[in-house]
Amino acid sequence: MTGEVVPSRLAPLSALHAARSQGSTRDKELDDAQAALQLVPPVLLRGAREVLQRIGQNGHGTYGVTSTVRGEGRTSIATALAIAEWLDHERRVVLVDLDLEQPSLHERLGLREGPGIRDLVQGHNSVEDYVQRIVGDVWLLSAGRSRGDAPRGLNRLAESTILSQLSEWADVAVFDLPPLLESVTGAEAARLCATPILVVRAGVAPMPQVKEAVGRLAAPPPVILNGVRSAVPRWLRRSLGDTR
Amino acid sequence: MRFLETLFRHPLVAILPVLVCLLVAGGYQASQPKSYTSTGSLYIDATVPGNSPTNTANQYVDPSTLQQSAIEELLTTRSFAIAVGAKGPLAAYLASHPRAESTGLAAVPLLSNLFSSSKGSVDDQIANNLPNMVTVVTGGPQVVNITVTAPSPSVAAGTAQAVIDEYASQTTAALTSTDQVAVRYYDQQLGQAEATLQQAQQQLSTYLAAHPTVPATGVGNASATELAQAVTLDTTSYQSVLSQYQSAELSLANVASQTGFQVLDAPSASATPVSSSKKLLETGLAGLVVGLLVSVLLITALTAADRTSRRAEDIRRTLGLEVAATIGRFPPSAAGTLRGNEL
Numbered sequence: 001m002t003g004e005v006v007p008s009r010l011a012p013l014s015a016l017h018a019a020r021s022q023g024s025t026r027d028k029e030l031d032d033a034q035a036a037l038q039l040v041p042p043v044l045l046r047g048a049r050e051v052l053q054r055i056g057q058n059g060h061g062t063y064g065v066t067s068t069v070r071g072e073g074r075t076s077i078a079t080a081l082a083i084a085e086w087l088d089h090e091r092r093v094v095l096v097d098l099d100l101e102q103p104s105l106h107e108r109l110g111l112r113e114g115p116g117i118r119d120l121v122q123g124h125n126s127v128e129d130y131v132q133r134i135v136g137d138v139w140l141l142s143a144g145r146s147r148g149d150a151p152r153g154l155n156r157l158a159e160s161t162i163l164s165q166l167s168e169w170a171d172v173a174v175f176d177l178p179p180l181l182e183s184v185t186g187a188e189a190a191r192l193c194a195t196p197i198l199v200v201r202a203g204v205a206p207m208p209q210v211k212e213a214v215g216r217l218a219a220p221p222p223v224i225l226n227g228v229r230s231a232v233p234r235w236l237r238r239s240l241g242d243t244r
Numbered sequence: 245m246r247f248l249e250t251l252f253r254h255p256l257v258a259i260l261p262v263l264v265c266l267l268v269a270g271g272y273q274a275s276q277p278k279s280y281t282s283t284g285s286l287y288i289d290a291t292v293p294g295n296s297p298t299n300t301a302n303q304y305v306d307p308s309t310l311q312q313s314a315i316e317e318l319l320t321t322r323s324f325a326i327a328v329g330a331k332g333p334l335a336a337y338l339a340s341h342p343r344a345e346s347t348g349l350a351a352v353p354l355l356s357n358l359f360s361s362s363k364g365s366v367d368d369q370i371a372n373n374l375p376n377m378v379t380v381v382t383g384g385p386q387v388v389n390i391t392v393t394a395p396s397p398s399v400a401a402g403t404a405q406a407v408i409d410e411y412a413s414q415t416t417a418a419l420t421s422t423d424q425v426a427v428r429y430y431d432q433q434l435g436q437a438e439a440t441l442q443q444a445q446q447q448l449s450t451y452l453a454a455h456p457t458v459p460a461t462g463v464g465n466a467s468a469t470e471l472a473q474a475v476t477l478d479t480t481s482y483q484s485v486l487s488q489y490q491s492a493e494l495s496l497a498n499v500a501s502q503t504g505f506q507v508l509d510a511p512s513a514s515a516t517p518v519s520s521s522k523k524l525l526e527t528g529l530a531g532l533v534v535g536l537l538v539s540v541l542l543i544t545a546l547t548a549a550d551r552t553s554r555r556a557e558d559i560r561r562t563l564g565l566e567v568a569a570t571i572g573r574f575p576p577s578a579a580g581t582l583r584g585n586e587l
Contacts, residue, residue: 054569124457197568207563208551210562214565220563220565225556228554
């Protein structure tokens with residue numbers, strides 16, 4: 001495996017540079033990095049890096065990605081954040097599906113539905129036994145198989161040692177949170193993470209609803225505006241002074 | 245910028261109203277009957293007192309402008325319009341073509357029934373339509389052109405001639421009335437002057453008969469001189485009134501030649517219909533303007549109805565939050581195992 005196939009626009013990847021510098025001894029890492037890049041499109045990865053820089057986390061912590069309604073890109077962005085953390089900083093990242101009502105992360109990543117959080121909260125098992133490897137040092141803790149009472153499951157999670165186990169086991173935990181207005185557990189799940197990030201998809205949720213969603217969070221969250229594309233031709237935008 | 249975003253996101257909303265309005269305008273124009281014009285030119289005689297402005301405020305108004313205003317005013321009156329219709333072929337034409345008066349929106353097939361309910365008698369139709377059929381313009385300081393647009397060449401020429409004739413008739417009637425009053429007045433004055441003169445002559449004759457030594461000229465006799473001077477004065481007065489009376493009578497006799505205008509070019513029937521390209525262009529432009537207006541209103545309404553965020557500025561303005569990152573759209577094919585974020 002060589003580095004030629006890696007897209008040049010994603011050049012500053014420490015894992016790839018390391019692999020190149022150390023020759024074939026790190027072929028496995030190179031393969032993993034390329035597999036990670038297959039998972040997330042460049043534009044998404046750029047956005048994830050941008051938001052990580054803005055948030056300014058220094059290697060340890062929990063991010064939660066939430067939104068106002070479903071379909072705003074929470075899962076994709078959570079995945080991109082996890083991949084970016086591993087690719088750029090070689091951190092161990094665990095991606096946690098906290099959308100207990102409608103979990104989808106495992107499907108998107110082509111992994112098993114469980115066992116996951118719902119199974120974990122039932123007993124006294126170790127987190128390490130329930131995580132599934134996505135790529136490299138990026139891991140998934142799925143929502144689990146059973147479809148019980150989501151608020152109850154979340155309460156048990158809050159009361160358990162699972163979150164502290166995750167903090168110890170991984171450098172970074174990225175939570176795929178349920179939407180704030182379309183899920184009964186949205187706001188409660190957001191409280192479980194240190195930094196909830198709000199994804200707003202252009203043209204989806206009306207601003208009054210977004211405002212209501214922000215109001216349900218303990219503090220104003222960092223916002224990612226997703227799916228932005230101006231329909232106005234570039235030449236017209238430029239002539240009107242819009243240089244973006 | 246949001247307006248432009250909406251415009252480019254919904255191009256059909258912008259284009260369709262314009263297309264529909266253009267089609268309606270084209271259909272309307274196509275449904276219009278052919279029209280013919282006929283023009284008659286009048287030469288306005290500036291030496292006629294009636295053609296010179298008496299008001300000093302209007303002293304620079306051309307004689308042709310005065311006549312133009314007079315004709316246009318008359319066209320708005322029902323009696324003049326009906327008289328024109330009766331004099332020319334218009335009344336007969338409208339009586340034989342009940343739908344020929346369809347103009348404006350009434351010409352649109354779907355709306356014709358709506359408008360047909362407002363149809364009245366032929367006189368009403370003439371009174372309503374004649375002002376729109378006739379155009380009066382000045383061709384210079386002393387020339388007035390009267391153009392009539394009608395559905396047939398003969399109706400156009402006949403109606404144009406009828407307008408000129410009726411205008412001449414109205415002018416003549418007004419002048420006749422004035423001259424008749426003048427003749428009556430001077431006739432009365434003449435009678436009085438004649439009686440006064442006869443009385444003065446009688447007094448002089450009586451005095452001379454009573455005083456045979458006094459010469460007929462009254463020279464040397466104060467009373468006779470006074471009576472002779474009275475006769476001379478009354479004679480002068482009588483002749484003056486007689487002159488004015490004769491002038492008024494002459495004016496009455498020649499009233500037809502004192503209308504202040506003469507027909508320079510008599511209206512003639514043209515076999516070529518009015519070119520539809522100009523009308524089509526005008527109607528098309530009107531359709532375009534209306535269509536654009538509708539488009540702008542629709543796009544404005546859509547912009548106002550869109551309460552979602554489209555740009556980082558929207559988030560900043562509404563929520564007071566800074567956007568940490570903006571992610572552009574990407575198709576599902578670029579998303580690996582993840583879904584694309586295109587709507």
